[in-house]
Amino acid sequence: xxxxxxxxxxxxxxxxxxxxxxxxxxxxxxxxxxxxxxxxxxxxxxxxxxxxxxxxxxxxxxxxxxxxxxxxxxxxxxxxxxxxxxxxxxxxxxxxxxxxxxxxxxxx
Numbered sequence: 001x002x003x004x005x006x007x008x009x010x011x012x013x014x015x016x017x018x019x020x021x022x023x024x025x026x027x028x029x030x031x032x033x034x035x036x037x038x039x040x041x042x043x044x045x046x047x048x049x050x051x052x053x054x055x056x057x058x059x060x061x062x063x064x065x066x067x068x069x070x071x072x073x074x075x076x077x078x079x080x081x082x083x084x085x086x087x088x089x090x091x092x093x094x095x096x097x098x099x100x101x102x103x104x105x106x107x108x
Contacts, residue, residue, distance in 0.1 A: 001079055002079075002080050002105075004059075005077065006107055008049070008050050008054070009035055009046070009107075010107065011053075012049045015035065015037070016034075016036045016090075017033060017107035018033070018096060018105070019031055019032070019107075020032045020034070020099040020100065020104065022099070029079055031079065032080075032081050032095075033080060033082045034085070035084050035085070036084070036085050036086070036090050037084060039086060040068065042086075043070075043073050044073075047066050047075055051064055051066075054077055059077045059078070060077065060078045061077060063075070063076035064076070071085065071089040072085055072089055
């Protein structure tokens with residue numbers, strides 16, 4: 001499933017995509033995807049596009065955040081959780097470091 005999510009994110013021109021296997025860290029979801037965009041406007045467009053495409057593919061959207069006031073967007077697709085950061089916010093929160101510096105897949 002995470003490969004389909006990556007395809008959608010690539011179409012939305014999201015960058016620095018990293019996938020982490022979370023099966024041994026949490027019982028709530030299998031994979032976490034962390035990615036970046038340059039501006040809040042790109043973030044809103046990308047997360048809304050991902051939500052629409054995920055629903056079209058029949059994925060369950062359990063939680064979704066999209067606001068003009070945020071720099072950290074989140075969508076919970078049940079087995080996959082996507083964190084989309086604007087600019088340097090990704091490094092401020094350092095989820096990459098928290099999840100381990102060894103992602104199972106990197107898409108630059």
